[in-house]
Amino acid sequence: MPSSDARGTTPRAQRADARRNVTAILDAATDGLARDPEISIADIAAAAGVGRITLYGHFKTRAELVDAVLTSSATSCWPRIVNSPRSASAASTTRSCAACSPSSGEDSGPGPSAPTCRSNG
Numbered sequence: 250m251p252s253s254d255a256r257g258t259t260p261r262a263q264r265a266d267a268r269r270n271v272t273a274i275l276d277a278a279t280d281g282l283a284r285d286p287e288i289s290i291a292d293i294a295a296a297a298g299v300g301r302i303t304l305y306g307h308f309k310t311r312a313e314l315v316d317a318v319l320t321s322s323a324t325s326c327w328p329r330i331v332n333s334p335r336s337a338s339a340a341s342t343t344r345s346c347a348a349c350s351p352s353s354g355e356d357s358g359p360g361p362s363a364p365t366c367r368s369n370g
Contacts, residue, residue, distance in 0.1 A: 279318050
């Protein structure tokens with residue numbers, strides 16, 4: 250997510266550490282929300298290894314963070330849905346996408362910080 254100058258007009262590239270922080274936050278939020286939909290922002294930040302202020306620097310609200318998690322998950326699962334054989338059942342494709350997570354390490358699609366799927370199937 251590019252940031253802008255004080256006037257909010259000039260996008261600039263995000264630093265490498267900021268990109269790592271966003272990835273860590275999305276990973277922690279994905280895992281944490283899957284376990285407990287009511288997980289606190291403080292717990293997500295702690296799991297990501299960042300402070301709440303850093304988390305809020307990237308995601309202004311909890312809703313914005315949840316939206317980013319959903320977008321990331323949809324981005325990673327879309328290729329699995331599109332490329333699944335016609336004979337594949339909706340249930341098997343859904344199970345396959347249920348394994349999706351930004352932290353899995355398998356490249357699955359385009360996007361600024363597209364998450365990936367843990368599933369090999």
